Amino acid sequence: MAPEELARAFAEWFGTGVSTEVTHGQLCADVTPYDWIEALTMAHDSLGCTFFDWLSGVDDLDLDPPGISVVAHLYSPEHRHHLLVRTRVPAADLRLPTATTVYKGANWHERETHEMFGVVFDGHPNLIPLLLPDGFEGTPLRKDFILASRVAKQWPGELAPGQSLTDLKPGRKRNLPPGVPAPGEWGPG
Known part of the structure; x- marks a missing residue:
């Protein structure tokens, strides 16, 4: 599917609750934190994006309002298209439902994003430290660290x-x- 077709599918599914842009030949869909799991499920089930590539955070604490953007890169082996699904979690409540209910491969990525950016993934099966030494305090990939x-x-x-x-x-x-x-x-x- 072409990125424009993917954008139309997201617009039909979410209406005004999604914004899309095509960059570097792939679609980036911005959804609200409330639509995060629904967007991932729609990408998996309806758009064929069955390959979970990665998930990470981007520190947007210097924007207004401040927050952390969580981005997932998905791929459809059958249709050969890429998709970025992105949401912005407000700094006042860095919580997001876990993507492991849709993609089991999100487990490690959410643990890393939690550890490095401080985003809590509600419902995650094992949200324990992954990379930093025991007793480490802080979120080293945030700009205020x-x-x-x-x-x-x-x-x-x-x-x-x-x-x-x-x-x-x-x-x-x-x-x-x-x-x-x-x-x-x-x-x-």
Whole structure:
């Protein structure tokens, strides 16, 4: 199916509750968190997207209103089309129903997204830490997460990100790397 055909199918199914766009030859369908499972089920059962490729989060906390976008990439081996299904979970309530009821392969991906972005997947069979060491606190893929190693150790290069050699001046003040607070703004008080 062509992306435009997929977009029409989503529009017929969800009406005004979905927005679609075709980018790089594939459809991206934006649904509400309430329609998340229905959109995945429709893609699986009606559009033939039986291959679950991946699921992850995107930090949109600097947008208004803030939130985390959860994106799933699906594929139809029979019809040979790709589909991105995306929803935006508000920062005030980072909860979404689990996709494991539709795609068993979403299990590991939801565990990682929970651990790295803080999204809770209601109904997930085993939402336990996957990658980070025991006792780790924080959500390291969110923009508001402070990288402690950047505070403890000097930036390894002579140039800070975004600088060029023409910017170097003798005796210049060293810049802090991105995401690192000024001295005295981080750490034990």
